[in-house]
Amino acid sequence: xxxxxxPRNDIKDRTPFEAQALQSPMVSDKAALxxxxxxxxxxxxxxxxxxxxxxxxxxTESEKARNLxxxxxxxxxxxxxxxxxxxxEDMLAGVMMNEGGSNTRRVKLAGYFNEVMxxxxxxxxxxxxxxxxxxxxxxxxxxxxxxxxxxxKLGEDQTHLLEQVMSGGINYEGLKSxxxxxxxxxKQQLLDTGIDLRTQQYEEYSGLSDRQRxxxxxxxxxAARLKKLGNLxxxxxxxxSLDRRKGVDATMAxxxxxxxxxxxxxxxxxxxxxxxxHYRRWRDQYEAQTAANAKLPEDKQKPVHMETAxxxxxxxxxxxxxxxxxxxxxxxxxxxYGAPQVMGLYGHSGQLKAKDAEGxxxxxxxxxxxxxxxxxxxTEADLQLQIGMLGMKGINLGSKTMTAETMTDNYNxxxxxxxxxxxxxxxxxxxxxxxxxxxxxxxxxxxxxxKASAPYAD
Numbered sequence: 164x165x166x167x168x169x170p171r172n173d174i175k176d177r178t179p180f181e182a183q184a185l186q187s188p189m190v191s192d193k194a195a196l197x198x199x200x201x202x203x204x205x206x207x208x209x210x211x212x213x214x215x216x217x218x219x220x221x222x223t224e225s226e227k228a229r230n231l232x233x234x235x236x237x238x239x240x241x242x243x244x245x246x247x248x249x250x251x252e253d254m255l256a257g258v259m260m261n262e263g264g265s266n267t268r269r270v271k272l273a274g275y276f277n278e279v280m281x282x283x284x285x286x287x288x289x290x291x292x293x294x295x296x297x298x299x300x301x302x303x304x305x306x307x308x309x310x311x312x313x314x315x316k317l318g319e320d321q322t323h324l325l326e327q328v329m330s331g332g333i334n335y336e337g338l339k340s341x342x343x344x345x346x347x348x349x350k351q352q353l354l355d356t357g358i359d360l361r362t363q364q365y366e367e368y369s370g371l372s373d374r375q376r377x378x379x380x381x382x383x384x385x386a387a388r389l390k391k392l393g394n395l396x397x398x399x400x401x402x403x404s405l406d407r408r409k410g411v412d413a414t415m416a417x418x419x420x421x422x423x424x425x426x427x428x429x430x431x432x433x434x435x436x437x438x439x440x441h442y443r444r445w446r447d448q449y450e451a452q453t454a455a456n457a458k459l460p461e462d463k464q465k466p467v468h469m470e471t472a473x474x475x476x477x478x479x480x481x482x483x484x485x486x487x488x489x490x491x492x493x494x495x496x497x498x499x500y501g502a503p504q505v506m507g508l509y510g511h512s513g514q515l516k517a518k519d520a521e522g523x524x525x526x527x528x529x530x531x532x533x534x535x536x537x538x539x540x541x542t543e544a545d546l547q548l549q550i551g552m553l554g555m556k557g558i559n560l561g562s563k564t565m566t567a568e569t570m571t572d573n574y575n576x577x578x579x580x581x582x583x584x585x586x587x588x589x590x591x592x593x594x595x596x597x598x599x600x601x602x603x604x605x606x607x608x609x610x611x612x613x614k615a616s617a618p619y620a621d
């Protein structure tokens with residue numbers, strides 16, 4: 164809520180959005196929508212330091228709403244310079260609550276390796292841990308024959324995790340600990356191990372693929388290995404149902420062409436989301452057109468133009484130079500960044516426009532988006548990026564009558580082409596309601612603070 168805009172202090176009844184939010188089962192922390200209780204007195208001599216900032220992706224809906232209400236309050240200049248109405252401020256917050264979060268690739272891969280190691284209680288499986296405990300870790304460490312027999316029954320992922328457990332790379336007892344911090348640290352080791360394994364496998368896959376694509380004939384064992392690694396997909400790659408096409412999961416083969424560093428970046432501790440299906444289509448289009456151009460005289464070659472549902476783009480000479488080394492740039496263009504989750508394509512192609520608090524035009528390039536992805540807390544720069552995204556989609560930032568339905572049509576696609584349209588509408592309505600509640604709470608707290616300090620004013 165901007166101080167430059169009309170305040171809500173005169174609104175005594177809750178807005179329709181806010182009333183709906185208070186009834187919504189999606190709001191787990193309704194108390195955060197109500198005025199905060201008075202702070203408890205601090206004991207003499209006691210110092211309580213500020214708590215560590217909570218990541219935006221780890222916040223509840225109510226916490227996100229309050230965080231954004233404070234951000235909007237401190238970003239009056241940006242809202243004013245971009246002509247954002249009070250109604251659209253609410254919509255901006257609603258969209259950012261929906262988009263911002265953790266790297267789902269990393270989360271999904273962590274879930275996969277957690278299940279491989281510790282099983283799934285809902286399915287009644289105990290994972291590798293159950294098998295180790297049945298034989299005994301000490302026996303496996305001291306009896307080579309028992310270890311050989313045990314290893315012979317494991318798959319590739321389980322074998323790698325076993326090696327890490329036995330070498331101390333994973334705190335095995337920590338995974339069983341009742342201490343949340345110790346258990347979380349052990350799970351982090353487990354995830355790091357999983358990412359290392361996938362990166363090693365990708366490097367192996369890339370080497371075999373490069374040899375085959377250069378015309379070399381692989382032997383039967385190598386060809387089988389290439390096929391096995393290329394078909395690794397779904398949750399085992401950190402991918403989800405949104406990556407599935409015609410019932411087929413996205414796979415490691417879909418990432419062919421990346422450097423190993425860029426592959427590892429897919430699972431970074433960031434607010435990003437790599438889109439393997441879109442990347443694969445851009446890669447295939449680039450390769451096909453580049454190969455066709457190679458057969459033509461230079462003056463007859465055609466522009467290399469790539470397109471998918473996220474947009475279209477014609478490669479520049481500088482792009483082609485980078486792509487002659489690897490396809491990392493294509494991955495960057497097909498990754499969404501930051502709390503607004505803006506595709507790299509939009510920054511690289513110069514489609515994003517917004518002004519800062521002083522009215523100066525902002526240059527949203529690819530590096531700007533990457534910086535947003537590396538942040539775990541929402542800043543005014545993220546708000547400006549979200550404004551740029553709405554502007555790119557032709558959404559009227561000064562609208563005073565924008566509905567959740569119209570906003571969803573313009574931002575996510577209308578109901579005729581978007582199978583999840585009704586879900587997006589419902590989420591946006593809920594988010595706006597929660598945000599409006601947080602706004603009013605913040606206003607009430609500021610008013611109470613101002614009233615309490617009034618007797619001491621000069």
